Every structure is written in C-alpha cells, then in structure tokens.
Amino acid sequence: MDVPGADRASDDTSGVVGRANLTAQAASGLSWSVLSTVVLVGANLAYTATVSRLLDPAEFGLMAMANLVVLFGQFFARMGLASSLVQKPELSEDEIRAASTAGIVIGLVCLGLAWLLAPAVGDLFHTPQVAPVLRGLAVSFPFMGWSMTGLGLLRREMRFRALSVITVGSYVIGYLVVGVALALLGAGVWSLVAATVTSTLIQAVWQFALLHHPMRPALRWPPYRTVCGYGTRLQVAHVLDYVGGNLDTFTIARIASPAVLGQYSRAYYLVFQPLGNYLAAALTNVAFAAMSRVQEDPVRLRRGYLSTMSLGALLVFPLCAGMAVAAPELVAVVLGPQWGPAAWLVPWFALAGGCHIASQLSQSLAEARAELNRSVAVQLGYVLLLAVLILIALPFSSRGVWVIAAAVAAAELLRYVGYLVVAWRVLELPAARVWQAHVPAAFAAIGVALAVAGVRWALEGTPAVAVLAGEIAAGALALVLCIRLCPVAGVRADLWLRLAKAGVLGPPDGRRQRVASLVLSPPDLAVTEEER
Template sequence: MTQLGSATVKGMRWTYLAGVAAIVLQLPYAAVMARLLTPEDFGLMALAHLVLRFAHHFAQGGLRSAVVQRATLTDRDIRVTFTLALLVGTCSFAAVWCVAPYATELVRGPAELTRVIRATALMLVFMALGAPAAGLLARAMRYRAVALTDFLSFAVGYCLVGFTSALSGAGVWSLVYGTLCWYFLQALLPCLLVRHSLRPLFDLPAMRDILGFGGKVSVNGFLEYLTEDFGKLAIGRYVGITAAGLYDRAALLASLPLHQIQTAASKVLLPAFSRIRHETGRLGASYTDCVCLTALILLPLWAVIGASSDQLVALLLGGQWTGAAELVPMLGLVSVLALLAQFLGTLVEAMGLVGPKVLIHLVQLAVLVTGTALALAAGGGIQALMAVVLTGQAIRLALLQAWLSRLFPATRRPVAAAYAQAAGLAAATWTVLWCLQHTLDGRCPTALLLAAKLITAGALAVCCARYGGSLRGVRVARERGLLPAALTRHHPARTQ
C-alpha cells in the first residue's frame, strides 16, 4: 500500500471512530432534549437553520475546499484566505440580520423566530474564520487532529452547553447557545493547532484566484441547500411549525449514523482524491472502491433504521413524538441518496470540475418546485411532499452517476453491481427484521424488541463481513485493511 493509501486508511479509521463516538453521545442527548423541549422548540430551530444554511455556504466561501484542493499554497495565500474569511463571515452575518424578519414572514413563523435567527447567525462568523485552519489540517492529512477537534467541539460546545441550558429552562435558546458554542470551538481548536498568521492581507488578484474555485463550491453548496431543505421549508410554511419539528427529529433519527459515516468519509476523501486528481486510472479505481464500500454500508444501515423506526422514536424521543415514526423510513432513504450523491460531489470537487454540478442541482430544483406545486394542488400532506423530495434526490444521484460513468467508462459495471448488491442486502436485512418484529411484537417490551433487532442486524453484519467475499464492498474493506483481523481470516491486503 502506498504512503497516500496508508494515510487515507488511517484517516478513515480516525474519522469513523470520531463519528461513532458522536453517535453514541448524540443519541442519549437527543433523547433527553426531546423530553426537556417541545416540538415547537425544535421546529423554531429547524426553520432558523433553513435561513442560516442559506448563508452558511457563502460564509465559508468554499475557502476550506480551496485550501485543500489548491496545487501549491504559500503563507501569503493563507493570509489572503483568512482575510477573505473575515470579510465573507462578517458580511454573511450582517445579511442574515437584515433578512431575518422577512424570512420569518416567508415561513409564517412567530416573532421569536427572528430573534433566534439573528442570534444564531453569529455562527457564520465562527465558521468562516475557522475555514482556513480546518483546510490546512485536512490538506496536511492530520486526520487524528480533525477527528478530535470535531468530537470535542460537539461534545463540549453543543451537548454540554445545550443540556445545561435546557435544564435551566432556556427552551429553544438552549439550542441556540449549544450551536454557537459548537461552532466557536470548531473554529478555535483548529486555529490553535495550526497557528497560521492572523494578519490580514488584501490582495485582489489573489482573492479572485481563490474565489474562482471557492466561489463555484459556494454556488453548488447554495443549490444543495435549496434542494436538501426544500421539503422542510414547504412543510414549515404549508403544514406548520409543529410538523416542521416532527420532520426535524425524524430526519435526525433517520440520518444520524448515515450522516456521520459519510461526513467522516468526505473529510478524508477530498484531500486524498485531490492529490491524485491527474492520475485518471488510479482515481477511477479509488472511486469504484469507495462507491462499493459506501453503498454497502449506507443501504443496509438505512434498512435497520427504517425497520426499527417505531421503537427508536418511542424510546429515544418519547410519546409526544409518535407522529415522527412514520416519517423515518422515507427520510432515511432520502438521506442515503443524498449522502451517496454528496460522495460523488466530493470526487468531482477534488477534480476541480464543480461547474457542471450546477446544472444537475438546477434540474433537481426544478423537479422539487414542480412536484411540490402538484402535491399541494392535489391536497397532499407531508407524505406527498416527502415523496417529491425522494424523487428529486433520486434524479440528482442518477445524473451524477451518469456523468461520472462517462468520465470513467471502466467503472460502469462494477459500480452498478455494487449498488445492486447493497440494495439486495438492504432488502434482506429489512425482511429479517420485519419477520422478527411480527414474531415478538406484543410479547416483549419495546426496549427488548429494539435490542433484539439491533443484535440480529449486528449478527448479519458480522456474517456478511466474514463470509461475504462475493460482495464488492466487503472485498474492498478487506483489501484496504478496514475490517478487524478476526473478520478477515487470511485475506491479504492489496498493494498499490
């Protein structure tokens, strides 16, 4: 295995470890907060994040990606990037402050929503100022540092501050305080580790050069915001704040482990792909391996979450969130498609081909707008709106996959086989868990039923890893050394 391959594998291990730790921490945190706060509190914060996500992509300005992807990087470039971050973050905060009342009117929210939006908008400044340092850590492939800073900022900033604020009766403001502390630490800790120069440097030609790539990343990020949060916006406006809160918590349960896995992978793969972006054969092989592994993890995991939605909502959220259970399976599938598409987007971003992504996002947005209008005209409720979101995500993934198949023709058959195998395994997992539920339902407490499902799913995963050598994703995991030795028997790692 090459030095790059070894560093990438180590990075995957560290980021996945941090992701698992975050899941272990966030599940009990979500369970406690769901009992301390109301659906209306989460609905307010969910709608506030819709506005903030609108500006969040411009606040970063694609600066982190520009630092990672850039072929050469000097101290002067870093100073210019930090200056851009300061300007963009401050302007984004000011813009959100001004538009907050109009955003509240758009979603027909209460007056308190304006105050929540304005206060939380301070995260945009933190996010922008931390982007250069975070990019430098990723560029240097210091994955252990990235994983630790991400976990510590989440644990201390978001969970600890949010929990103590909720206990003191802060209501929705506990979510605001937790979010601000989270992003503040996410900016501070990388800066302390990297210690790059904080002296501003105004160099317009250099700024234009950096924004030439970073600006395209920001535009794509903005379009992703429109497409990914379109359903939540429509539900908040046409169904109500409480429905938006149910949607938000259902989306959390449906996508939490999926999102952690894919986010961890993206942080490692962007710098790794960037380093070999001119080696077409090697890049195509790495892309195929990553698709095989990612699909085989995400689709069966979605099946576990979807088949256990009733038990997960009852135990983690409580009785006031019963309506969220029926939303989890479809939202989980939406998350899987979105995360697979996000992975493909990471690849083309590393190659510097971010322009054509705009057209794909515009097609998806057109599908969402048209589908939502038809669903509302037909009197459809939240389920109809989610079906529109699912259709849009499926079209986006199909277009991205077709584009990459043209760039790497040799990958078509193995990638198609990987998707088919992952879908088949997901269907088999769901069927087994469905049979288990119908066997035990009403005969044991909800907690024991969920435990039985998780144990069964874990046993299936272990069997798959040990005996599923015909599955492409399993072969990749063995060859890359991503599985424990006890599960790999004597399968040697592939050399590069």
C-alpha cells in the same frame, strides 16, 4: 561507478512508496473519521433524546424556520474556502492568509445581513418569534468563516485524527454540556441556539490553537482570487444543494403549524444528522482529500473512486434499510412518546439519506477534478425535479406531510443516478462496472431489512427499547453474514486491505486478524498492492 537504470529504479520505488503512503493515510483517516462518527452519533442520540423530552415540537419548529436562513448563510460564510485549500496542488502562505481574512469578513457580512433581515423572515413565516432566534444563531457566522482555514489545512495534511478529536470535543461541550444544561434550566429554544454557537466557536478556536496558521491579511488581490475563485464556483453547486435540501421545509413552514413542522424536522434530523452530516462528512472528507492528491492520475483515481463508492454503499445502504424498518421503535426510544407522527416519515428519510451520502461521494470526485459545471448541472436538475415532485404531492398533503417526505426520497434517488452518470463520464468507466459496485450493498441491505423485520415480528408486544436493542443486534449480525456470503468476493478483499492499511487488524496472525478472517476471508485477497 554508475549503475545503469539506478535512477529509474529509485523513481519507481518512490512511486510505490508514495502510493502505499497515500493508501495508508487515506485508510487511517477513514478509520479515525468513522470512529469519530460513531462517537458523534452516540452523543447526538443522547442529546436528541434529552432535549426532545425537555422541549416541545413548536420550539423545534422555530429552530427549523431560523435554520432555513442560517443554513443558507453558512454557504456564503464557508465560501468553499476549506475545499479550495485542499484541492489546490500548491499552496502559498499568502493564500492561507487570504482564506483566513476572507472567511472572517464574509462571516461578519452574513451576520449583519441576518440581523437586518430577521424581522422580514418572521413576517414571511407569519411567526414573529423566529426573528430573535435567527439573530442569535447568526452570531456563529464569523466563527464559521474563521474556522474554514483551519479545517482546510487539517484536511489537506490528512490530519484526520486531530480533526476527529476537535469535532467530537466541540460537539460534546457545545451540545451535551451547554445545550442540555440550558434546556434543564428552562431556556427553551435558546438552549438550541446556545449549543450551536458554542460548538462553532470552540471548533474555530481549537483548530487555530493547533495550527497557528497566519492570519495577517494579504495585501495583494491574486491570492484572494485564487482561493475564492474555486470556492465561489464550488458554492454554486452547494447553494443549489441547500435549496433542494430545504425546499420541503420551506413548503411545510408555509402550509402547516410550527408543531407539524417540528415533527417533520425532528424526523429529518433523526436520520440526516447522523447520516447526512456525520457519516457523510467522515466519508467525503477523506475521499475528497485522497482523490485531490491523485486527480491527475486517472488509473489510481478510478480505482480509488470505485473502492470508496463500493465500501461506502456497503456501509450506508444496509444502515438505512435497518433504520427504515425499525422506525417506530427508533422514534419511540430516541424522541419519546410525543413524537409518534415522526415514525411515518423516518423510512422516507432513510431512503433519501442513503442516496444523499452516496451522491456526495460522486460529488467529491467531481470537485476533486474541478468538474464543477457537471456538478452544478446535476444539482440544478435535482432542485427542479424536487420542486415538481413537491407540487405534485401538495394536493395530497391532507393525508399527511409524509407525501412531501416521499417526494424528497424520489428526488434524492434520481440525483444519485445523475451523479453516477457524472462519474461514469469523468472516469470513462464501463457502465456495468458502476452497477456491479452496488451489488454488495443491495445484497446486504435486503439481508439487514429482513433480519430487522423478523426481530420486530418476533418481539411484538415487548417494550420498544427491548425491540430496538434486538433489531440493532440482528441488523449488525445480518450485515456481517451478508459480507461473508456476498457473491462479489472482491469487496471482502478490498475491505481487508483498507482495514489492514489503517492498522485496525493489528499484526499478522494476531487475534484481530483471525477474527476478521472469519468474515473477510483473506485467501480471497488476490489483488496485490502494486495492482492497487
């Protein structure tokens, strides 16, 4: 006997289950990505602390010069292939084969061009020693192009646990094992080169071993047009991001010595490696995959974006505030005594790094919706603005390269505002709702900065490592208290929901939930699953 409305009820249930599954997948993926980020940051600090004491600033300056070309080539080697595989609603085997073939071929082309142009790059920077370093780093291009297919498929399937293991494993083997071992043996700058190439190779092989995705070249043009068309448009915005992200390094390479450039690059990477690379990747990889799934559902997309932006800012900006205040101790402990000038640069890069990550969250929204023209417009405006700010700062460069870092921070802040405008228009959000999402982050950032400054003042004259340990403990406690006392109660409810979906809080009435309730206050959870 037919029951009226039975099919409709089934459909509704399926929709609710689909929403719950996606929320759980996204929350679980974010928890694994954040966990891998914590491990990577720890591994990176150990690696940075070791090689910064084994190599001198000039060798890092050579690496920074070579990376100007390598990072540019990476945008072409990647060709947006991974993002294309994630964003496409339906994916065929021919398109996977086309992505694999295109990645390898483009990587080989980039290797050949870098090999031929290496002497000219050495002449450009008046440093011939950079040519062999560039050629060594360029060996990673084919492996990077090959790895994009596996990376895209793992993100598309939201297999962030496997991706986290691969990312951490390849970094540990490449950098902590190969890189540190060669540095100890006196390989100098070549230890940095070997670490990069080894890590890229291991990641590509590991992903393929896990997926065994088809690699036989596709013999028809349409699959290549599909995967490369979106990727090519996407890379326009990313190439502009590269230009803006390296315009300051190029300027300093032209006006200063390799040693000064080494100080600048170490300060930059001390902040941007854990923030701009690891933490940004953890947040944006999950956000892009989740928003791509609901790109045609404006209500869910709007809620997902606001939640991601609010919680992401709550994590990022207090961390950056703490790094800025603790800069002298951070540099002394991690880099060592020969890197004192870098401490003047870290606060500017901390501000820039926070805005950079927040910008990428909104950029992920634009890419998930294929709103690439708007993203390109923001990136172009950022590059032009940064160029103007650097030109304004150059006459004052005799006071130190911190003026260039200040120009970078100002440009990153304005780019973030630009991407917020893009999100506001794409999602048709009330402007007040966008700014309200930043209140918890601003409240926590001020609290963390004051706590770290208080500890630094109280422990003045104490060894740097003890001061840094106290600053970290005070900053963490201040963040917890600021979340608990935040005037926007909804952020506690949202954070509780995401942690519960990821399984972090454990079973109801368990010890972890009781501890979490002291901070997140579950009675504030007035938003039901259906409303989410």
